[in-house]
Amino acid sequence: MLRKKSLSRAARALAIACFVASAVAAADFSGAAALEYTRKAVAFGPRPPGSEANRKLQGYIEAQLKPLHCQISFDAFTAQTPAGSVPMRNIIAKFPGSSGRAIVVTGHFDTKPMPGRVFVGANDGGSSTGFLLELAQVLNATSHPDDIYLVFFDGEEAFGEWSDTNGTFGSRFLADTWAREGMLGRIKALINVDMIGDKDLGILQETMSSAPLRRLVWQTATDLGYGKYFLNFAQATEDDHLPFLKKGVNALDLIDFDFGPNNEYWHTEKDTMDKLSEHSCEVVGNVLVAVLRNV
Numbered sequence: 001m002l003r004k005k006s007l008s009r010a011a012r013a014l015a016i017a018c019f020v021a022s023a024v025a026a027a028d029f030s031g032a033a034a035l036e037y038t039r040k041a042v043a044f045g046p047r048p049p050g051s052e053a054n055r056k057l058q059g060y061i062e063a064q065l066k067p068l069h070c071q072i073s074f075d076a077f078t079a080q081t082p083a084g085s086v087p088m089r090n091i092i093a094k095f096p097g098s099s100g101r102a103i104v105v106t107g108h109f110d111t112k113p114m115p116g117r118v119f120v121g122a123n124d125g126g127s128s129t130g131f132l133l134e135l136a137q138v139l140n141a142t143s144h145p146d147d148i149y150l151v152f153f154d155g156e157e158a159f160g161e162w163s164d165t166n167g168t169f170g171s172r173f174l175a176d177t178w179a180r181e182g183m184l185g186r187i188k189a190l191i192n193v194d195m196i197g198d199k200d201l202g203i204l205q206e207t208m209s210s211a212p213l214r215r216l217v218w219q220t221a222t223d224l225g226y227g228k229y230f231l232n233f234a235q236a237t238e239d240d241h242l243p244f245l246k247k248g249v250n251a252l253d254l255i256d257f258d259f260g261p262n263n264e265y266w267h268t269e270k271d272t273m274d275k276l277s278e279h280s281c282e283v284v285g286n287v288l289v290a291v292l293r294n295v
């Protein structure tokens with residue numbers, strides 16, 4: 001009897017160990033999966049705000065999030081752009097915690113409007129979308145004390161030349177919404193990812209970003225053996241973190257802004273899937289998953 005009981009105890013312990021191991025395995029960030037999501041997003045073709053392809057991609061993002069344990073909301077607005085009024089919509093997935101505080105990871109899904117050219121933005125718009133969709137899978141399988149928000153921004157790109165009022169349409173709108181709602185004070189950290197799929201990965205130190213948050217990310221990368229991908233090179237770069245930074249949020253931009261020789265793939269028809277790698281997505285994914293635990 002005693003023997004039978006201890007056997008069943010052993011079996012239960014083994015079952016629990018297997019369950020824990022599988023939960024941990026399920027929580028690993030897969031660069032291959034992130035790249036596959038990216039490929040699906042890019043297959044919609046050029047995805048400028050207001051386009052049919054942009055709407056179809058929104059449907060795809062929503063369909064991937066729907067089966068997960070997250071609350072999906074939409075932040076729709078009409079942006080005044082140099083090309084006129086354009087409907088835009090951010091997609092927000094909240095993975096609830098219990099601490100009352102929040103961590104936000106953001107990226108954009110739109111591609112730069114380039115009339116007459118086929119700009120598919122595999123890295124610029126595609127990789128951030130694929131990255132966030134894979135991060136959603138990881139968060140779905142992991143417990144976390146803080147609310148974690150994943151935000152898919154529309155309208156990051158400028159219609160023509162970038163300026164304070166042309167570009168970051170979605171992030172400016174959400175920063176205003178969250179300010180009104182009293183959400184900004186709950187945010188421990190906001191990290192934006194952009195162009196992180198580049199095969200030749202090199203993330204610059206964005207100088208307007210929060211220095212302590214940047215140090216945490218760089219230290220985490222070094223600890224994981226990924227130091228060489230997180231450069232010593234520092235440069236101010238405007239992106240979707242900026243509207244939040246301007247409102248006092250602890251925010252950081254992770255961007256590889258050296259895409260191809262002399263950045264020649266950036267905003268050109270050369271920004272295609274063959275310039276990306278699973279490994280680059282996985283490096284940034286593993287670093288961010290570790291940072292989310294320690295921020």
Ligand code: 1BN
Pocket residue numbers: 124157162194195237238239
């Ligand atoms: C990043 C990717 N950005 C646009 N696509 C923001 C940016 C705009 C970065 C102008 C540098 C210059």
Ligand code: ZN
Pocket residue numbers: 112124157267
């Ligand atoms: Zn761009």
